[in-house]
Amino acid sequence: MERHLYSHMSAEEKDKSGLKKRCATCGREFKDKKxxxxxxxxxxxxxxACxxxxxTFHWKQGLRRHVVNVHGKPPKIR
Structure with a gap:
């Protein structure tokens, strides 16, 4: 129920709520689900990889942005 209510909160309310996700690998905490x-x-x-x-990038969009901004041409995604 608490998670359901959390999904309806504004960003400001979420920051104040203290509900956080913790990474099981490194322990870092996040308030934002994304x-x-x-x-x-x-x-x-x-x-x-460029x-x-x-x-290298974790996201295709990061690679696309890099290739256009740095190399000035459309990317070839592998």
Whole structure:
């Protein structure tokens, strides 16, 4: 029930509620569910590599943004 109510709270109310998700791997705490989910994916080690330099990313969108901003062309996602 508490989690259901949490889903209806505004961002400000969530910050005040103290409800946090804790990473079982490293112990880091998150108030935001999306940030927690992104953090867990980072522990899983999935990487998207730039085909033009040695840089890697946890998210496809991060790679896309990098290739356009740094290399100035549309990315080739592997």
């Amino acid at each position: 940030a927690y989910a992104a953090h867990i994916l980072a522990h899983k080690g999935q990487q998207f 085909d033009q330099c040695p840089k």
